[in-house]
Amino acid sequence: MGGQSEPEKQVTYIKALPLKNYEDINRIKEELKIGNVLIVKITPLAMKSIEEVKNAIDELKVYAQSINGDIARLGEERIVITPPSIKIWRRKTT
Numbered sequence: 405m406g407g408q409s410e411p412e413k414q415v416t417y418i419k420a421l422p423l424k425n426y427e428d429i430n431r432i433k434e435e436l437k438i439g440n441v442l443i444v445k446i447t448p449l450a451m452k453s454i455e456e457v458k459n460a461i462d463e464l465k466v467y468a469q470s471i472n473g474d475i476a477r478l479g480e481e482r483i484v485i486t487p488p489s490i491k492i493w494r495r496k497t498t
Contacts, residue, residue: 414439424448426456433467439487447481
C-alpha cells in the first residue's frame with residue numbers, strides 16, 4: 405500500500421512477579437515504565453518482614469500515583485499495578 409508501513413503498536417504484557425526482597429521494587433517500577441501490568445505476589449516478602457511489605461506497598465502507591473498509574477489489592481496475597489493507560493475498576497460504595 406504505497407510503501408507505507410503501519411506504525412508499530414506497543415504490546416502490553418500482564419506479568420506475575422513475586423516480591424521477594426525490598427529491592428524488587430526497582431524491577432516493578434521498570435516494568436511499569438515500559439507499560440506492563442503487574443500482578444505482584446507479596447507473600448514471599450511478608451514471610452520475612454511485614455514492615456518491609458508495608459514500606460514496599462507505600463512506595464509502590466506513591467510511584468503509581470506519580471506516573472498516573474493505578475494500584476489495588478487482589479485478596480490477601482497479591483496486588484495489581486497498572487501503567488497510566490490502564491485503570492482498575494472499583495465498585496462504588498453507597
